[in-house]
Amino acid sequence: MINDLNQLKIFYITSNLESVSKAANKLCISQPAVSQNIKNLETEIGFPLFIRTNKGVKLTNEGKEIYNYCKTIFKQVDLLNQTLQDLSTLEAGILNIGASDTICKYYLIDILKQFEEKYPKIRYRVTNCTTNESLNLLKNHDVDIAFIHTPIINKSFSYLNCLKLHDVFVCSYDFDDSNIKHLADLMKYRILLLEETSHSRKALDNNLLKYNVLLKPKFELASLDLLIEFCKKNMGIICVAKEYIEDELKNKELKIINIKEQLEPRHIAVCYNNEYISNTAKKLLDYINFS
Numbered sequence: 201m202i203n204d205l206n207q208l209k210i211f212y213i214t215s216n217l218e219s220v221s222k223a224a225n226k227l228c229i230s231q232p233a234v235s236q237n238i239k240n241l242e243t244e245i246g247f248p249l250f251i252r253t254n255k256g257v258k259l260t261n262e263g264k265e266i267y268n269y270c271k272t273i274f275k276q277v278d279l280l281n282q283t284l285q286d287l288s289t290l291e292a293g294i295l296n297i298g299a300s301d302t303i304c305k306y307y308l309i310d311i312l313k314q315f316e317e318k319y320p321k322i323r324y325r326v327t328n329c330t331t332n333e334s335l336n337l338l339k340n341h342d343v344d345i346a347f348i349h350t351p352i353i354n355k356s357f358s359y360l361n362c363l364k365l366h367d368v369f370v371c372s373y374d375f376d377d378s379n380i381k382h383l384a385d386l387m388k389y390r391i392l393l394l395e396e397t398s399h400s401r402k403a404l405d406n407n408l409l410k411y412n413v414l415l416k417p418k419f420e421l422a423s424l425d426l427l428i429e430f431c432k433k434n435m436g437i438i439c440v441a442k443e444y445i446e447d448e449l450k451n452k453e454l455k456i457i458n459i460k461e462q463l464e465p466r467h468i469a470v471c472y473n474n475e476y477i478s479n480t481a482k483k484l485l486d487y488i489n490f491s
Contacts, residue, residue, distance in 0.1 A: 207241040212270040219256040294323045295480040298334030298346040302424045306444050307468050315487050331399035338473050344481040349400050350467045361467040365441035369457045372434035377457045383413045390436035393417040407463050
């Protein structure tokens with residue numbers, strides 16, 4: 201029965217070099233220490249492992265059998281050490297991310313493209329889901345980090361704001377918005393909003409309640425991209441982060457309605473579970489510029 205793996209290592213190195221003195225030099229220990237460890241191992245297993253010669257040592261038949269096992273064991277140890285090194289330097293590893301389609305499209309894809317260029321051997325698993333679903337995945341440690349829309353309050357998570365968002369009401373470029381001066385005026389018009397259960401919709405509704413405004417949408421859609429397309433077709437007014445429609449504003453497909461009251465800004469934030477954060481996730485957090 202073998203109880204000391206260090207003895208196996210000394211035996212393995214000595215076998216490779218066929219010399220006690222060379223093994224001692226490689227292991228940075230004395231020759232007597234090498235000889236004593238081998239002797240202890242032979243006593244423990246009950247048979248000799250080496251034939252001592254004037255030129256060094258040679259394996260016995262039994263020693264060759266043991267050596268073949270050691271060769272496999274220490275090759276796996278070398279691979280393990282290399283893997284540990286790779287994980288430490290991000291030469292290997294996987295990063296699990298939770299994020300909505302909107303955040304992926306308008307923010308995350310550019311971040312990951314730049315990060316992947318710096319650490320090309322990292323693998324990624326991105327789960328596209330809502331903010332609430334992303335937080336549930338994070339809670340259960342099914343993702344390493346989650347990119348979400350604020351506001352969120354959960355003391356189990358830490359949050360870092362990545363991108364500040366300014367929500368505005370917009371309409372088709374050809375739409376006559378001249379009579380819309382206040383948020384309350386919107387109640388007279390056709391409004392398109394995200395589904396009532398979505399995190400962004402709830403944040404908007406709460407924001408509007410501060411001005412005693414309750415919007416009853418003509419259409420409720422699950423996708424922000426669809427909302428934008430409906431709005432471009434002059435199907436109604438939508439609320440969207442200005443940062444998400446830069447191209448549409450530039451191309452004069454949409455325009456911002458000049459409303460006196462401004463909605464409170466929010467953020468795309470990255471959050472992680474306070475119980476644990478992976479090394480790859482830490483590296484990504486170090487890479488991001490936070491607002």
